[in-house]
Amino acid sequence: MxxxxxxxxxxxxxxxxxxxxxxxxxxxxxxxxxxxxxxxxxxxxxxxxxxxxxxxxxxxxxxxxxxxxxxxxxxxxxxxxxxxxxxxxxxxxxxxxxxxxxxxxxxxxxxxxxxxxxxxxxxxxxxxxxxxxxxxxxxxxxxxxxxxxxxxxxxxxxxxxxxxxxxxxxxxxxxxxxPPDFFRLEDGRLSEVLVPESLTLPPNEEANASFEITRIDGSRWHGVAEPRYAPESVDRVLRDCAASQIEGGFLFPAAxxxxxxxxxxxxxxxxxxxxxxxxxxxxxxxxxxxxxxxxxxxxxxxxxxxxxxxxxxxxxxxxxxxxxxxxxxxxxxxxxxxxxxxxxxxxxxxxxxxxxxNPGYLYDVVHYFQASKPGARLETLIALLELTLWDPYVVDQFFDVLLASLPYAGSYGIGKLSENLHRVADNFFYLPSAPDTFFQLGVLLQEMQHHDEALRAYEASLSWFGEVAGTLYRMGQCCHALRRVDDAVGWFRRALQQRPDFVEARGWIAQIEEDRREERHVDESGHP
Missing domain, CATH: 3.40.50.150 (Vaccinia Virus protein VP39)
Incomplete structure (x- = not known):
């Protein structure tokens, strides 16, 4: 063979x-x-x-x-x-x-x-x-x-x-x-580890698996000629690394x-x-x-x-x-x-x-909040958002907590959230795998009764992510709150086109039609 x-x-x-x-x-x-x-x-x-x-x-x-x-x-x-x-x-x-x-x-x-x-x-x-x-x-x-x-x-x-x-x-x-190169230092002698040209990664579909290469079948060591690399400045660093009291194998970032x-x-x-x-x-x-x-x-x-x-x-x-x-x-x-x-x-x-x-600490803080988020208060999350410069990723990770905290939040938290959600929108960068940040912003603004701003967020959601029944439905709710009833009916109908079994949207249309019939009846009879 x-x-x-x-x-x-x-x-x-x-x-x-x-x-x-x-x-x-x-x-x-x-x-x-x-x-x-x-x-x-x-x-x-x-x-x-x-x-x-x-x-x-x-x-x-x-x-x-x-x-x-x-x-x-x-x-x-x-x-x-x-x-x-x-x-x-x-x-x-x-x-x-x-x-x-x-x-x-x-x-x-x-x-x-x-x-x-x-x-x-x-x-x-x-x-x-x-x-x-x-x-x-x-x-x-x-x-x-x-x-x-x-x-x-x-x-x-x-x-x-x-x-x-x-x-x-x-x-x-x-x-x-x-790609790094693989070297070993044993008793002060530097060797390069050569591996089979056909060496491949083990099958994996996970995001964070690992593969140890301490011992590779079919590999061998050989002495390192001088110079191993050109230019000489890279080769000199290899010798510096070998002189740093390291023992055993190490990967060298020659490329x-x-x-x-x-x-x-x-x-x-x-x-x-x-x-x-x-x-x-x-x-x-x-x-x-x-x-x-x-x-x-x-x-x-x-x-x-x-x-x-x-x-x-x-x-x-x-x-x-x-x-x-x-x-x-x-x-x-x-x-x-x-x-x-x-x-x-x-x-x-x-x-x-x-x-x-430094930025590494920021990741540690966000990770800690993710582990303890069920108990986070709005005011505490505001501090996290300020620290992260109103990062869309943080809003996505804590959206459910932010939303749930609104009915119990004080004026400070509500005010800071209202004033700064536009910064989240400014930081948004579209990727096909990105969550719909604009829908989340719209929901938060709507819950705070900022219906005009919520509509703008929902419109941005449609622009980036296309028509989704839930977004269209909430746009109808905002328009109704702003007394733009015809627009509201239009959004509810578009929500039904996306999802014909959308009972809530159908209910809103029925209620608006009933309200209109009552208004016409009052106008015709002159009595409430």
């Missing part, structure tokens, strides 16, 4: 099927299988946007000629939900500095053409495209260098001898899904580091990298089995990202690192080409948004 070919872990079948999954599925990959909320919420978007603006202000204060607008490149933008939140915040924050906004281009990138097509046709991005603030690009973390922008038809590539503007790179839940090296070479020498991902700051401090466990997400895989390797790379490039870890996620910023001591505004923003209350 022919012996199976052995290859570096990053080239085995696991990662081919992983890539094919994302390319083929497009945004459907995030339909309950691939997690994304913790790195795609309004709070993190606001933090990133503030850090980006402060970084650009630092660079502007430093002076010096540049060619072209400053770039924000989001790697693996996926659904586009996080991009939308960051763009909204950037527009708001740069409102007081118009020339800064005019000299900025946000580039959403991915390896799935289906994702790029989805973004191009999404109404939420139209205003940013019209402003010239947004562009799209196909970009492969494993191989791409220059940027070929789809909208402006511009090629972004640094010219020799030409000063380039600074580059901000966002990589949320990206580097953990880029992620190679991407950063290419971006420095082809786009901009100075880079601010913002990362939120599941990972480890000190690989030597955790058990080998934990370092070598892949997460499975119904067709794709992810590893624990080695943030120590990212820090080593940043410092080797004359840069700096700022990292914060919580139980479930690491949030970090890396500067390449400058230390944070040279970027005072950036440093202050990092301390405020990552050092005091």
């Amino acid at each position: 022919k012996e199976a070919e052995q290859v570096p872990f990053s080239r085995c079948g696991i990662w081919r099927s992983h890539r094919e999954f994302f390319v083929a599925e497009g945004i459907s990959a995030w339909n309950g299988r691939v997690p994304f909320y913790v790195t795609s919420n309004p709070y993190l978007a606001h933090a990133y946007a503030t850090i980006i603006v402060r970084f650009l202000q630092d660079r502007r204060a430093a002076g010096g000629p540049v060619e072209g607008p400053a770039l924000v490149l989001e790697l693996g933008a996926g659904t586009g939900a996080f991009s939308y939140q960051v763009l909204r915040c950037l527009v708001e924050l740069t409102g007081a500095v118009p020339d800064l906004a005019a000299d900025l281009c946000y580039v959403m990138s991915d390896i799935s053409e289906r994702n790029l097509d989805f973004w191009s046709s999404h109404p939420a991005f139209a205003p940013f495209l019209e402003q010239g603030l947004l562009d799209f690009a196909f970009f492969d973390v494993e191989s791409s260098g220059r940027l070929d922008l789809r909208v402006s038809q511009r090629v972004v590539e640094r010219r020799p001898g030409q000063p380039a503007p600074p580059l901000v790179v966002i990589a949320n839940y990206v580097f953990d899904a880029v 992620a580091l190679g991407c950063l090296a290419r971006l420095r070479e082809t786009i901009a020498h100075e880079i601010l990298l913002l990362v939120a991902d599941k990972g480890i700051l000190a690989p030597a401090s955790i058990p080998e089995a934990s370092r070598l466990t892949l997460g499975l997400h119904g067709g794709c895989a992810s590893s624990l990202l080695d943030f120590y390797a990212l820090e080593c790379f940043a410092r080797s490039q004359g840069g700096d690192a700022y990292t914060c870890q919580t139980e479930g996620i690491v949030t970090a910023a890396y500067s390449l080409g400058a230390e944070f001591s040279e970027l005072p505004e950036t440093r202050l923003a990092l301390a405020q948004f990552l050092g005091v209350f």
Whole structure:
């Protein structure tokens, strides 16, 4: 029998099927299988946007000629939900500095053409495209260098001898899904683990299963030649990791580091990298089995990202690192080409948004509320909504509690909810798998007797999610409360078209007709 070919872990079948999954599925990959909320919420978007603006202000204060607008490149933008939140915040924050906004281009990138097509046709991005603030690009973390922008038809590539503007790179839940290589350190000797080229993931349809690769049948170790990687800057980090007192196996993010090296070479020498991902700051401090466990997400895989390797790379490039870890996620910023001591505004923003209350804590708070929500008061949920910047996800998770609490809430809670529900609507980003946030907002507004606003929310629901009998029925109720009786009958009839057995809608029509008969009788007789 022919012996199976052995290859570096990053080239085995696991990662081919992983890539094919994302390319083929497009945004459907995030339909309950691939997690994304913790790195795609309004709070993190606001933090990133503030850090980006402060970084650009630092660079502007430093002076010096540049060619072209400053770039924000989001790697693996996926659904586009996080991009939308960051763009909204950037527009708001740069409102007081118009020339800064005019000299900025946000580039959403991915390896799935289906994702790029989805973004191009999404109404939420139209205003940013019209402003010239947004562009799209196909970009492969494993191989791409220059940027070929789809909208402006511009090629972004640094010219020799030409000063380039600074580059901000966002990589949320990206580097953990880029194929790593597998090494072992035993008694000070570094070896690479080669695995069967045909190695695949076990069948799984769960969103959060796992697969330990501590021992793989058919694998073997071999000594690592010098250099193992080009460019030399990536190879040097491998040697730094091997010298960090780690024992046993570890996964090395060579592709992620190679991407950063290419971006420095082809786009901009100075880079601010913002990362939120599941990972480890000190690989030597955790058990080998934990370092070598892949997460499975119904067709794709992810590893624990080695943030120590990212820090080593940043410092080797004359840069700096700022990292914060919580139980479930690491949030970090890396500067390449400058230390944070040279970027005072950036440093202050990092301390405020990552050092005091970082996004990982926010996820812990939301998770706690989910476990204890039956006992939550409206006033307490208002505090949570304020903390999360009126996140639609939070409204969806706590909608039943919010609704049930309204009859018992005081004027403060009712007032705050009434004043701020429009912020939930502003934060909404449509996905085919998204819950109908506008219907939920309409119900809350209707229960608070804000019938005009409730109608507008229901109309938005129809626009995004189509005609649903329950929505049409509630629109009829609102119109009746506003004494728009003919409109009310029209909505009730449309609800019946959607659901002919809708007894309540039929009852409302009958009651309105009875009321009209009584009114005509009074008019004709002159007596009540």
